[in-house]
Amino acid sequence: MKPTHKLLFVLCPMLVLGFIYYSSGKLRLHMWGQKARNPLELVYKYGNLSEGTCKPGYAAAKMTAIFPKFVKPAPMFLDRNFKRLAKVSNYFPPFGFKTQERIIDSILAATKNYGLGKELDGPGCRRCIIVGNGGILFNKSLGSRIDDYDVVVRLNEAPVAGFTKDVGTKTTMRITYPEGAIQKPENYEKDSLFVFSAFKSLDFKWLRQMVLKEKLRGIEGFWKSVAHYVPREPSDMRILNPYFIQEAAFQFIGLPFNDGLMGKGNIPTLGTVAITMALHNCDEVAVAGFGYDMNKPHAPLHYYETVKMSAIKESWTHNISKEKEFLRKLVKANVITDLTNGI
Template sequence: MKTMKPTQKLIFFFCSMLVVGFICYSSGHLHLWGQKPLYDKQGFLLQLDTKLPLELVYKYGNLSEGVCKPGYAEAKMTSIYPKFMRRVPMFLDRNFKRLAKVGNYFPPFGFKTQEKIIDSILTYTKNYGLGEELDSLSCKRCIIVGNGGILFNKSLGSRIDDYDVVVRLNEAPVSGYGKDVGTKTTLRITYPEGAIQKPENYEKDSLFVFSAFKPLDFKWLRQMVFKEKLRGTEGFWKSVAHSVPRDPTEMRILNPYFIQEAAFQFIGLPFNNGLMGKGNIPTLGTVAITMALHNCDEVAVAGFGYDMNTPHAPLHYYETVKMSTIKESWTHNISKEKEFLRKLVKANVITDLTNGI
């Protein structure tokens, strides 16, 4: 084996140093050459567009327009957010204690300390799905109907009613507004302070879906389920319903995982040690959209989006309160939430019928 001459050793040494230096320089200065990270800090793809990835073109490209696309929302969501895991149950069932992701968190991000009361409620309600007909569908098209004034005079009622699952929020009325918001309600998601207070205003054929934001909410639900007289209302921030005209079999508990995921994974709100704090609670509308992404094949929304440039526009479709009444909320971060929803619309994960997002 030949030994290297001193001059060869010197050249070899300098060449090695140049290679190492070039690698170090490159890794530290990639941004000078226009290289950017592919994903934002929440884990979403930075470059979003409505085009289908090639593998989805082959899967959905030949389907007729209007035909439900099985797994579409999951496929589109995964293409822009690789960490997305679809199979998360919509409602709590008798096996809810196995849900580790929410078992370690206090309300609203979990059910810690509330296991006993939830167990008693679920034993009584007995049903944990959407119902036999909807649960058996091989492809579900869902729409979340927000309460925004943007719905007014849009005549979207018949389009909304065409969806398999129509989700409404809190006390937003249907009667008298059918032309714009439809007449069908599959489920209405609410919490004690947002629930309809007049029994006659409840639709006859919808599920009452409860979303808890504090431990006291579960006590209220138990009284509603067991038809007990309402007691202990001091902890609510406004008046609450004294009864819910629903059979226990028509009542459900929304999986708190959707509040947790919307807040910390999707929007990036302050974690605050997993406790409710300033600006870290997602709105119920975004929670409902998160739920739909996990449980529906196609997802649409209507009545979403606050336009602060139109202060005299109606805030809600059913009342005269103006947009200017909105002030920065202690619990919500509207601007960060809008940023998240715009990602979904821009990538065509969800369809916005009123173009408010």
């Protein structure tokens, strides 16, 4: 073999390996916007931003560092193309919408809107806060800080009026289910979205009656009384993507799969579901009013009533200790910010 041929024989594999190495590096840079796992990359991307500046993609970037399979794109609400959502189409409620397609179609045909609104659906950076109902919010004077977020999410029937100093005045959306919905029409905010989260098939029937302003029928099967009327226009009502319940339960918290059906201790709380939703749809995520301290039995359970912490009994549907473990993991990794330090 000639010397030149020997040289080429040695150089060619080296060049090929070099190209593969270079290409893989370029690929990693290309994928940065979706999966940033290296802490140094995070420092480089966000370290020079001034304090208070919204960090684009921050929550998702931090999330992939601890959950490598996390993929950000996941629609917040169901729209007319909801049947294409393969991850939830084969599950019954609460982890999907199997057998409920027809009734969901009729609801979405009436609501006609499937986003947050023109101002918030744009490409800008979005900072969100989930306001829990915990007594730890009381007397913290966090109202103005909460109102400073782009999207303020509230849960079930937790009131705002009379508690604005601690919980703020702004409500972008209120996520609820039939038994948790506000029952007095005068207590509803006039400018927020009513976001429905279904935990059983009966819940969708209730929502259709609320959307179409029909007389409530078939209330057998609810575990407590439910609202008979929701004073919101259909255009202000949404259906939360059930994927967030599924993902929170089985991928993040690690609850029993139970053949994909509701069972003992395998349903995440609505607060954790809301946080999961925010991680997919917000650039920065904060929480306030989360965390139950069972070592303080005489502390208030909720910020708006006198019921004590000792009133909490073992839950059939939730696993509070496993959820707390998951949420602490998010706080420790700086995926979310806990304003009340209750987690």
